[in-house]
Amino acid sequence: MSKVARWIGPIILLSVVAAGVGYWFYWNALADGLERGFGRWVEQRRAEGVSVRHGAVEVTGFPYRLELHVAQPEIAAPRLNMAPEWSADEAVIYFQPWKRGHAIAEIRGPQKLGWIDGGVQRRATVVAERALSSVRFTDRGRITRYDADLVQVEASGDLALRRAARLQSHGRLADAGDGGPPALELTFRGDEMRVDPAVSPLGEAVDLARIAVTLAPMPESTAPAALDAWRDRGGVLEVNALHVRTGELAVTGDGTFALDAARRPEGAGVLQVFGAEAFVDALAAAGDLSGGAQLGLKLAIKALEERDREGRAVVRAPFSIQNGRIRLLEFGLFEAPPLY
Template identity: 30%
Template sequence: MADNKTHNRWLYIPWGIAAVVLLSYLMLWRYGAAEMKSAVSDWVEDQRAAGVEVSHGALKADGFPFFLRLHIEDPYIAAPETGAWRTERLTIDALPYDLNRLIFSTRTEQFVSLAGHGDWRMSAEDFRISIANDKRRDWVFAATIGGATARRDEDGATASVGSLILDLSPEETDKTILTLSVLATEAQVTAGGKNIALDKLQTVVAASEAYALADPDLWRKAGGALQIKGVFAQLEEARFAAAGTLRLDGEGRPQGDLRTEIIAPAPFVHLLGDAGVIAPEDVESAAASLTLASIAAGGKLTAPIEFKDGAAHVAGVRLTGVASGRANP
């Protein structure tokens, strides 16, 4: 009889261990939820101290046991001379045992006000932004957006993107260099009777002396450079690829050369015309000249784009004047 009682007690031990583990995990989850709420409150106070207007409604945690999910009701952020953003609900996801990576997402309509660019309503099938600490690169900012559309209230201008994947972080070997990679498909902007569209855009660029990027003149004096490791664009039958390094001249304008390969350049020239980069009266002549140069080269135009003295030239064709990077006085 005593042997049976001893045997029965052993049967309870695994359940007891499981109960302790579950209780410990629940305590960890609740601790993580409290830390996330505290971090949100601290961030709000820091932003208010910096002159940014921030408000929100209730904070609610759920997702147990697999996720730690914090819902923020009615978040609103407004920065002086920059713009404002709000939505009905913003969700922050993290793992209960690792708060070093936060994923921000929303499924509700977003309202964005941009200084000088009007008020926009935006919706997306997939909208996720993440911020993570990284042992090698210090930090990583990433965004994944799919099926996004936006409309400007005052004039009905629209913008859309089929998919957008973005990654921004310091270089592992030199933290003063910021590297940005972007992959976008089916991007389109329609405004003022003009339609600007790209089937695909993929690029990797790195900016040195990133600590000075906010001030173009300081960035130039610090020796800052924009290394375009690769850019590829596709529009209908047209293809464009480029790589090279650009800097700012004494007037704050880009200077340097980009190695390029262009197939069927006319659609890109018309795109630059619609975007206001090339004067309307110069669009057709530039398209014809580059098309002839491409045909003469066997269908693929391989020539550098030279940025100098505020202008850009390729294959002897002046594309445009380039605006100064300096702020207006």
């Protein structure tokens, strides 16, 4: 065996060891930076008036990923509208060392929510079999997209939701073509839900509810002053798609909305209703339609009824929100109070 051949094995072994040691140092540097970065994020939020509390913080996951474990996370924003609060048993945030700009978070244990509604403190608890979210962000920490997925959800307390087989939400920033402020695109979906019938005109059981909206431009925050500024510079909310199905009743629609000077929603849209008579009965039960108005609305809808390609009866019904009143085919249904 030549002298060169004798050295090939040790050289390969040393190279592998050196690479392993180098990656170990690299992973630990990333872990230290992640823990310090979390500490900076906490201090930045506190400087903004947001209360952030937590228990032990630990980074694990070597060698394939970084796992930031945060025990007993609690976040409260008393300066924001409704003063929201949130807490959980543990939050675990996953990062891949070779994939920057993407994180996955898992929330473990019951999530406790708090908020103020009309001067009254509200509380609720949400328990999910699985609660995951994905966040994509730039090198400067700006979030460009998020996705959240909760499976087998049970809720108690002051929430309208009671349970759901699945809840999903998605959001992303969409750059304006003229170089102006970006728009915010949001989608929410719930499957096989049970809700408080007192707040649902379509009843307790909702098989599917999905809404896709665009806020253009994106408001700076949900604080009243920021929402007023958004309204004053022509901010609009586009309902790109609405789909609600419960039993034989299905409603789809779209519309464009804004805020009026009294901070109430205003705008107009169109609904397509399958099972229109049941829809009117549900609206009458939830609203303040008189018997005569209910009959008039049924007659108006019957006159507009058509058949789709599958032979189903469908009604295309315009609706509007103006001066604090929701109207369908010019029949007043509900009050539209100020949003904040």
